[in-house]
Amino acid sequence: MSSHRIVGQRARKVDGFKLVTGRTAFTDDIALPGLLVGRILGSPHAHARIRGIDVSRARALPGVHAVLTYQDVPRVPHTTAGQAWPEPSPYDTYLLDAKVRFVGDRVAAVAAESRAIAEEALRRIEVDWEVLPPVLDMEHAMDPGAPVIHDEPDATGIRDAARNLAGDIHTHIGDVEAGFRASDLVVEREYRTQRQQHAMIEPHIVICWLDADNRLVIRTSTQIPFHVRRQVAMILQIPVSRIRVIKPRIGGGFGGKQEMVLEDICAALALAAHRPVKLEYSRHEEFFMARTRHPQILRLKMGVKRDGTIVAHHMKVLAATGAYGSHCTTVQGNTGSKVLPLYRAPNLRFDCDVVYLTTPQAGAFRGYGCPQGYFAQESLVDEIAHELGMDPIAFRLKNAIRQGDVDELSAQLGEGKKGLPRTIRSCGLPQCLERGALAIGWKDKRNGGVRRRGTLLRGVGVATSMQGSGIAGVDFAGAFLKVNEDGSFNLQVGATDLGTGSDTVLAQIAAETLGVTLEKILVYSSDTDMTPFDVGAYASSTTIISGGAVKKAAEKTRDALCCFAAQLLGAAPEDLVCRDNRVVAPDGKSVTMAETATFAFYKEKTQVMEGASHFNTDSPPPFCATFAEVDVDTETGQVRVPHLVTAVDLGVAINPMQAEGQAEGAMAQGLGYALSEELVLDDAGRPLNASFCDYKIFTAKDMPKLTTILVETEEPLGPYGAKSIAEVPINGVAPAVANAIFDAAGIRLRRLPIRPDAVLAALAAQKGPA
């Protein structure tokens, strides 16, 4: 690995200058003449039908340029999920509809000359409501007689609309019942997870206008520009060729922007008003009108031999997708396919129902079904290891998937269809466990329960997890490179940097391959007119899939340049090596990249430029071991985390500094998931804590000491051996914390987030009946 010059560098972000100086970079950082402000009227009811709607007083208001209701727009069933076509999510959503299915659902939209006028226009819209009973409890959503949320006849892809069943998954390998009979110990437990909100600091925002050629330009904060182009074309019934989607810098996404959230309605407003329109969510709206993580109830049953060998594991999941089914079966499919195979049991079964509720819509969120699954599975194996009197690390090492194994469950559970088996070609999980244990001080601190300062109990816990690197057989990306006469290169990629640093990582891959320094690569990304296609930034795919495309394009470009350099050097092209901005012959003679490019331009009249596409038929998993140290206050129930360790096998780190940053951000988000974050609804489905005051994400002061350990392995399918990093480190935080609480206080918390009242109740129950 050390032979690399650019790959492996802790390089500054290539887009860092504009970010750190506050230059115009983000969607909103643009001044357009005649820009209107769009606003959406959100439903006050969780479930209701519009009997009548009168917008005449809104339209009459001076300064209002467009008012749209379901009567004014095409009715095209679709999904807002940003997924490759054909999307595996049901087509159950409409630009605007005569029915609303959650508090905040779209009723109407306006575009006006100021926000004040737009909001006055919303107040002037009169709706005659037929209020319907809400459906708020996922355990009763499928009851006979429950109100039907999707009773419209034109939706497609819903598993059983009459029962509010959006989708279901039932799959197995082996025979779990036989496995349980053959086990010495069978443990069954239930775990519950909550609605978590992405809370990216830049809320959803989009600006749409018609350009001089009357084409629709959509400047948007998205992870999926190419999917947005396709979706908006379908919904507004205009050709793809009439739409240009531009993604500027993005202020965070975490999956919340792997979704067409505002682009369709903003585009409709711009077309109706024939003026530029900006539409953005307020922070309050962002909490419940955007997307959340799917809440789940997980029932796990695991059978083991006395020596700790897992024989059978059955996971039953009930999940709520909220009002619409975007990502419903794929997120939950991941809960099975990326969690169960971590342990090489011969008998696995996964059963899952995903139900509709009249609640905010769930969607993609970093981890994509895995944080729920791993909270349950990693808590359960900890319980079992304890029951068997085994060290939790030893139990995991004994059962964990390893290099050379083939995960057959992934073949059963693809992206909404049969998938592909997963072969483990690289696995650093044992090293992750070893180095992580050392960093947390496992040997000294485990089996703590040592009282400190009166009411504080300290303990340590561990969890392991894996993820994927792109969606096997589905994700693909294009990349394009052209050389300039000074030996610099324009790299054009559809890949979508949402703050993750992918522009930098892709530039490093290009520079490494071309043998040039990093500043020679000029990255332009995510503009549907100007860059090749890419499915977008999700599924931990960009480094491996988009990076694969960049590497191929760079190899072709390098080889083409070598043909010209060969003429200058009088050598055979295949004998030349590119390094340090030069092309070097075996005899040591060399020409600069600039001389080569200038020769190609002005002597040979050739623009050297190459494009390439890339996809994989397998999705190599990164592996992660998470260790948490906790203090449980027995008087207040407060859990504090003084130290959190993540050791992650990401393949080769293209940029270790950025990779660490990904892990550390995931740890912070994972801590919120474990301890504080939940979007709470009242008994009418209204959000109770839609602000940063009431929905607590960790601040600089709240964060524990973080230790990040990059365990590098060499992945044959990845560019320069890379796998992925962005998602996997979030999976283990909640279970590691829960397991550490057990180590400290002997109580099991099986519901997220773990709040002080639950801790106190568990402590009381522990003392009580005994």
Place this chain on the structure above:
Amino acid sequence: MSDLVIHVTVNGEARRWSVAPGDLLLDVLRREGYWGVKKGCETGECGACTVLVDGRPVNSCLMFAAQAGGRSLTTVEGVSARDQLDRVQAAFLDHGGVQCGYCTPAMVLCTEALLARTPDPTEAEVREMLSGVLCRCTGYRKPVEAVLAAAGARAREAGPAASGAPKGRRRRRTGGRR
């Protein structure tokens, strides 16, 4: 409502603004071309709109523009000269303190304010100052490292005498807290 005319100093330059009584400082700054001021919540919770008012960090979404009359404002555009980065900005890039960059201008400004008052801060002081700015990308470890590194660079440049802190307070355990 009739507009008010106010005189402010922004990044060292005198400005004359015509503002409505209800205009937020955040909106006026962006309207006047200070795009580095970011909007994240408009309720004073996220800190992305932080600017310095007479050297102190303020959420510009919680201040009327009219209240800025006669004050001296600093936005991120005023931190460095044209194409040069100052130490704080360079440290944020060199230490991976920037991911999406949306909260970065606010973090940079808070750091400038902290280091102006406390040239050699402890990690706890850094975390206290940065706790007014929510970041969802970094987990704060690298921003904290960046601030401590920038402080170190300043202290080195100015020489040991310039450090206002007694020697005993000079703890720079990155990653640790309290």
